[in-house]
Amino acid sequence: MSDTGHLSTRVPPSRPSQPDGGGTPVLALRGATLSLGGRTLWSDLDLEVAPGEFIAVLGANGTGKTSLLRAVLGEHDLDSGSIRLLGQPLRRGDRRIGYVPQQRLIDPSVPVRARDLVAMGIDGHRWGTGLPSARRRERVDRLLDSVGALPLADTRIGLLSGGEQQRVRMAQALAGDPRLVLADEPFLSLDLRRQAEISALIDEMRRRLGFAILLVTHDINPILDVVDRVLYLAGGSARLGAPDEVLRSDVLSELYRSPVEVIRSSGRVLVVGVPETPEDARAHHVEAHR
Numbered sequence: 543m544s545d546t547g548h549l550s551t552r553v554p555p556s557r558p559s560q561p562d563g564g565g566t567p568v569l570a571l572r573g574a575t576l577s578l579g580g581r582t583l584w585s586d587l588d589l590e591v592a593p594g595e596f597i598a599v600l601g602a603n604g605t606g607k608t609s610l611l612r613a614v615l616g617e618h619d620l621d622s623g624s625i626r627l628l629g630q631p632l633r634r635g636d637r638r639i640g641y642v643p644q645q646r647l648i649d650p651s652v653p654v655r656a657r658d659l660v661a662m663g664i665d666g667h668r669w670g671t672g673l674p675s676a677r678r679r680e681r682v683d684r685l686l687d688s689v690g691a692l693p694l695a696d697t698r699i700g701l702l703s704g705g706e707q708q709r710v711r712m713a714q715a716l717a718g719d720p721r722l723v724l725a726d727e728p729f730l731s732l733d734l735r736r737q738a739e740i741s742a743l744i745d746e747m748r749r750r751l752g753f754a755i756l757l758v759t760h761d762i763n764p765i766l767d768v769v770d771r772v773l774y775l776a777g778g779s780a781r782l783g784a785p786d787e788v789l790r791s792d793v794l795s796e797l798y799r800s801p802v803e804v805i806r807s808s809g810r811v812l813v814v815g816v817p818e819t820p821e822d823a824r825a826h827h828v829e830a831h832r
């Protein structure tokens with residue numbers, strides 16, 4: 543970790559869950575800089591994700607967390623630096639990446655069933671005619687079963703609860719046997735019990751199937767016990783390390799260039815005093831990582 547607060551992400555991986563003995567990282571960002579709408583979101587970002595590793599991406603609104611996932615999907619071009627997937631340059635639409643986008647409200651009248659959504663993951667528009675229908679149905683059933691959602695197969699997506707929808711979307715993301723899963727705010731609008739269920743499901747799946755996961759969240763608490771490292775973005779810089787190394791008052795105060803307090807209570811983490819932007823450091827408010 544640099545002590546300048548700028549080039550702050552060069553930290554060797556710590557506690558990857560399934561180290562592969564020094565093999566190729568699933569994902570490697572080197573000196574990556576991304577600007578959108580005339581603003582640099584983050585710069586000179588270095589990140590290596592080991593096979594099976596679970597990394598949470600944290601940071602205040604607008605710091606570029608979703609844009610990081612989009613860059614890894616090949617949807618945003620970097621200003622400089624590189625992104626490699628399993629040692630190779632990125633290809634847009636690479637089946638080795640599974641994506642769980644941010645949840646959107648789906649109207650119950652939309653005639654898309656859980657099984658249709660998962661089938662799109664298997665042979666969506668990119669994959670033409672895909673598997674013969676019997677095999678495809680079997681595969682959809684297996685994927686839904688793997689996330690405990692088989693009984694929901696024929697229910698319209700819009701009628702499912704938030705937690706049930708997340709399960710189905712996870713099944714869709716797993717359809718291509720990904721080596722890396724990108725998940726954007728999968729706990730949004732879920733109650734605590736459902737958050738715990740989805741967290742346990744994600745952790746169990748990545749251990750069983752061996753994929754790495756980059757998960758964007760405002761709240762580390764649902765995954766605090768299962769995550770390997772956190773990447774904390776703020777003001778164009780980042781900190782990377784084990785939760786105990788990053789979620790500290792001194793580390794986040796340096797990153798935000800403003801006093802920030804990290805409080806631990808009953809096994810939960812609260813980050814207090816996060817400014818709107820580093821430039822707006824005096825306008826403190828409380829961002830509770832409930």
Ligand SMILES: Nc1ncnc2c1ncn2[C@@H]1O[C@H](COP(=O)(O)OP(=O)(O)OP(=O)(O)O)[C@@H](O)[C@H]1O
Binds near residue numbers: 578602604605607
């Ligand atoms: N395609 C785009 N063109 C221009 N600006 C964009 C584009 N996509 C995102 N932005 C801007 O980049 C900034 C970062 O957006 P992003 O969604 O990555 O932030 P975030 O950290 O995920 O925020 P939140 O926590 O609020 O979801 C925002 O100011 C957003 O308006």
